[in-house]
Amino acid sequence: MNVANFFFLIIPILIASFSSSHASIFTVTNNCPHPIWPGTLSGAGTPPLPTTGFRLESGQSIRIPSTPGWSGRIWARTGCNFDESGIGKCQTGDCGGRLECDGNGAAPPASLFEITVGIGDDKDFYDVSIVDGYNLPLVVVPRGVYGPCNATGCSYDLNLGCPKELQVVGGENGGVQGGVIACKSACEAFGLDQYCCSGQFSNPNTCHPSIYSSIFKHACPKAYSYAYDDGTSTFTCKAYDYTIVFCPDPNGSKGTTNETISTPPGMEDPADGEFIHLVSSSTILQVLPFSLVIINVFFIFINLFF
Template identity: 40%
Template sequence: MTLLKNLCVLSLLLAISFTFTHAARFDIINRCPYAVWPAALPGGGRRLNPGESWPLDVPAGTKDARIWGRTNCNFDGSGRGRCQTGDCGGVVACRLSGAPPTTLAEYNLNQYQPKNLDFYDISVIDGFNVPMEFSPTSNGCTRTLRCPADKCPDAYLFPADNTKTHSCPGGTNYRVVFCP
């Protein structure tokens, strides 16, 4: 019986270890001279004053995820309110995508097993609201994407523009900077 318990505990620890091995950390940084309310699906949202950052841990296997900045937001103590751009249903912690216009950092983690790749891009298909930089910060992956203004060359401009997605090994960490 003790051997069986030990095997079960060991199996559980290995499963937990594998899950966290391929998770990703996203450091979201506001370098704008104004407050930005970053939102993330998954992840929620919060206020970042100029110079502040938000570390966000995202589970391995996350698909169709995105991070965007919201501007000119006002929320009450219960977390209800509105943003002029990127609003996600009138709440601080987003559970819905932001209303256009939004500059989007999009990603999928640990895809195409057994290759285990992350895919990332910037999209302005839904419009542009905040300058953005999206870059990997680990695993030797170095392709930085920049979108300083509407119609930037590093961003998806229309749905079939499939040359704008880049890949990194699973478990790579990333940085999203507003107003780089």
């Protein structure tokens, strides 16, 4: 193979590889006045993210890379206490009593960010769900590859208005002593088919919003409030970054999730904030811009053949 043929063969391969490997970064930000312990859970058939659980101090952010086609959930735990080996327990959102969730999901009630990342040019599908209950305010702002996308989430503190029969009362470390630290779903609280959309209520024709899910929906109109709440709660985008903010400031300027915004309400752009870096298997990988990849390949090519 001559030099010219090699060059024109390798470039298309690199371009195809870059296109197929494009995936979103999840920028997780803790705007709460206390530590949180985010957890991640991958869907069936998709690999785990570089971390499945970690501590995030107030004011800190972290970037987590995904892979094309990744599907799963991200949430935050509160009131956690772990020993040096990572064994312990959280007051809300616990995932099997470990710092790293390792395939365990969030124990309800917990506010969830759910997403399926598109492959290639396919769009991402994402939502914020309080179907399994609620523990923290959560807003997600995608930064679109081809333009702006819809922010979604629930910036209102549902714990403040949680009906007494749904309340979870907790203690210290992320919850006010004796205060409400989470709000159960009606399904978890009562276990009835009509609330759980199960049995004879397991289809959209028979399962309708309950008085409890309607309270959630009124406060958080863009979040999933019950199992068949698809129409106003699922969004699509092709994004290079999803900024996931726990405890956004609901009083920030233009601080509603009904608007398409580029920066979460009541917080600085993550580029100006404090970022922490994971170590070992959780190290954040930074993807080089495509132009730099081509330039590097070009110089390698020159060094090899000239």
